[in-house]
Amino acid sequence: MIKLKYLKFYKSRKCILRVLPFLILLLFTTVANAQERIIKEFSEPRRENPWLNPICFYPSTLRMINVSGDPNYNELVNDIEKILIYNLDSATVAGGDYKSWLKEYEEIGYEEYIRLYGKQTITVLGKGKEYVGLFLADASLMTFYMRGEIPFHKIPALMQSFRGSDMMSAVTDRFK
Amino acid sequence: MNRIISAIAVVFVSTTLFSQQVVSKYMDRFENDETFTKVSVSSKMFSLFSELEGSKEDEQLFYDITSKLKGMKVVASDKVAKPKELYMEAVKDVEKSGFEELMTVKDAEENVKISIIEKNGTISELVLVVGGKEQFALVSLFGEINLKEISKLASLMRVSQLKYLDNLEQAID
Numbered sequence: 001m002i003k004l005k006y007l008k009f010y011k012s013r014k015c016i017l018r019v020l021p022f023l024i025l026l027l028f029t030t031v032a033n034a035q036e037r038i039i040k041e042f043s044e045p046r047r048e049n050p051w052l053n054p055i056c057f058y059p060s061t062l063r064m065i066n067v068s069g070d071p072n073y074n075e076l077v078n079d080i081e082k083i084l085i086y087n088l089d090s091a092t093v094a095g096g097d098y099k100s101w102l103k104e105y106e107e108i109g110y111e112e113y114i115r116l117y118g119k120q121t122i123t124v125l126g127k128g129k130e131y132v133g134l135f136l137a138d139a140s141l142m143t144f145y146m147r148g149e150i151p152f153h154k155i156p157a158l159m160q161s162f163r164g165s166d167m168m169s170a171v172t173d174r175f176k
Numbered sequence: 177m178n179r180i181i182s183a184i185a186v187v188f189v190s191t192t193l194f195s196q197q198v199v200s201k202y203m204d205r206f207e208n209d210e211t212f213t214k215v216s217v218s219s220k221m222f223s224l225f226s227e228l229e230g231s232k233e234d235e236q237l238f239y240d241i242t243s244k245l246k247g248m249k250v251v252a253s254d255k256v257a258k259p260k261e262l263y264m265e266a267v268k269d270v271e272k273s274g275f276e277e278l279m280t281v282k283d284a285e286e287n288v289k290i291s292i293i294e295k296n297g298t299i300s301e302l303v304l305v306v307g308g309k310e311q312f313a314l315v316s317l318f319g320e321i322n323l324k325e326i327s328k329l330a331s332l333m334r335v336s337q338l339k340y341l342d343n344l345e346q347a348i349d
Contacts, residue, residue, distance in 0.1 A: 111218065111220075112216065112218060113217075113218045113220050113221045114215075114216070114217050114218065114221045114224065115214075115215070115216040115217075116213070116214070116215045116216075117207070117213075117214050118210055118211075118212055118213035118214060119210050119213070124221065126220065151223075152220075152221060152223040152224045153223035153224070153226045153235075153238075155224055
């Protein structure tokens with residue numbers, strides 16, 4: 001009798017409506033974690049300072065570093081859900097295999113958005129709202145993962161306003 | 177009928193691949209040479225190089241031009257040992273790849289050659305070769321190109337090699 005009651009509940013529309021959001025959330029979390037897994041697996045063991053956690057920004061912390069209260073900055077980061085930044089060790093730079101992990105992202109459908117190499121190396125791959133990439137300059141290598149929307153045309157002007165500001169030193173001080 | 181379609185497809189694909197290979201060839205050749213800057217940008221990231229000073233008209237124009245483009249590739253250096261030879265070699269490679277010369281600008285300082293690939297009135301790629309006293313640049317813009325619009329791109333982007341596109345406007349007028 002009890003079993004029959006539960007069976008009816010499970011089959012009911014009410015039950016489906018209750019369970020569905022959790023399933024969607026679980027699916028979204030699994031997919032999001034899968035996208036971050038590749039960069040984490042590559043970058044975690046190669047961190048420059050293993051005793052320091054990678055820099056991770058969420059909407060609240062992104063606004064917190066805007067010491068000067070620049071409204072353009074807030075507008076830029078408004079729709080960013082997460083940024084994960086790793087500073088990698090010199091052995092990884094010297095080894096030269098720091099691009100290998102990007103191939104795994106290409107295999108799951110990430111497209112090359114930008115590739116610049118010469119004195120500096122910049123690579124950005126993207127798929128939907130997710131971006132991964134690396135910056136290499138003066139033997140300093142940084143890998144990143146970002147989820148969210150970003151108005152790219154506002155970046156050049158913002159970088160200009162960043163130079164010499166308290167905001168950038170607040171970020172770079174973490175690496176020292 | 178199927179054979180004809182296949183033959184057209186093969187010709188189309190090979191031309192497309194071949195043309196884009198010109199710049200890629202030079203990117204690969206100078207991959208480990210730090211004196212050369214190599215850039216490959218998809219249309220989604222063009223806005224990263226934009227230089228829009230708040231004008232909505234400029235923003236709209238920039239969007240109109242870049243939304244039809246698929247990407248841009250640049251190989252450039254300010255310290256080339258034999259710039260003239262490299263320029264001549266690149267010009268030959270561009271010609272061999274099926275490009276049609278659009279215009280040449282020669283002065284005491286620089287040689288600039290702009291070539292295009294056009295089919296049925298649609299330009300699918302524009303290549304710019306620049307050779308100076310020490311400079312060399314090879315730029316490729318691909319996608320759907322409108323010459324009048326593309327000549328204005330130089331003023332909207334922070335890519336110095338595109339300044340030569342200004343010459344196009346004078347040529348069209």
